[in-house]
Amino acid sequence: MKKSNVEKTFAMIKPDGVRRGLVGEIIKRYEQKGLRIVAAKLIQADRETAEQHYSELKSRSFFNELIDYITSGPMMVMILEGENAIKMVRMINGPTHIEEALPGTIRGDFATSTAHNIVHGSDSYENAQREIKLWFPELEENQLKLSVL
Numbered sequence: 060m061k062k063s064n065v066e067k068t069f070a071m072i073k074p075d076g077v078r079r080g081l082v083g084e085i086i087k088r089y090e091q092k093g094l095r096i097v098a099a100k101l102i103q104a105d106r107e108t109a110e111q112h113y114s115e116l117k118s119r120s121f122f123n124e125l126i127d128y129i130t131s132g133p134m135m136v137m138i139l140e141g142e143n144a145i146k147m148v149r150m151i152n153g154p155t156h157i158e159e160a161l162p163g164t165i166r167g168d169f170a171t172s173t174a175h176n177i178v179h180g181s182d183s184y185e186n187a188q189r190e191i192k193l194w195f196p197e198l199e200e201n202q203l204k205l206s207v208l
């Protein structure tokens with residue numbers, strides 16, 4: 060039998076998703092694929108945290124616009140847990156580029172441009188750990204252990 064791979068990931072509903080009233084719709088999609096919400100909060104990011112979050116993209120031409128966008132209003136940040144959660148959230152979100160995002164994915168169904176693509180999901184175990192610590196600094200190490208029901 061295949062070994063299970065229950066893990067945590069970090070996801071966020073970016074300001075356009077919140078502004079457009081898509082929070083419930085998006086969380087429903089994660090939950091109906093078996094992901095569980097471990098922590099969630101609505102916050103407006105400051106520039107410093109936003110820049111740290113996307114530090115790998117600092118040299119890209121769209122970096123400043125990206126930071127303007129994700130600091131433009133409240134975002135729902137969350138920790139999700141489940142089988143292959145990191146990959147699962149990115150599958151549900153859909154690909155980065157809008158022209159590749161098929162209907163059935165969040166980006167395919169709702170995003171209007173690559174720059175404004177509604178959702179984020181960590182792309183690796185290392186980034187999931189880094190992003191969880193960045194956005195939930197108040198959580199203690201023991202609260203971040205796997206909490207399989």
Ligand code: DAT
Binds near residue numbers: 121125155175176
């Ligand atoms: P993802 O969000 O799918 O992990 P990423 O990490 O490569 O994608 O980029 C982070 C965000 O930056 C992405 O969600 C939207 C924005 N972005 C990426 N490529 C872009 C581009 N070519 N033009 C404008 N914005 C872009």
Ligand code: MG
Binds near residue numbers: 180182
């Ligand atoms: Mg990314």
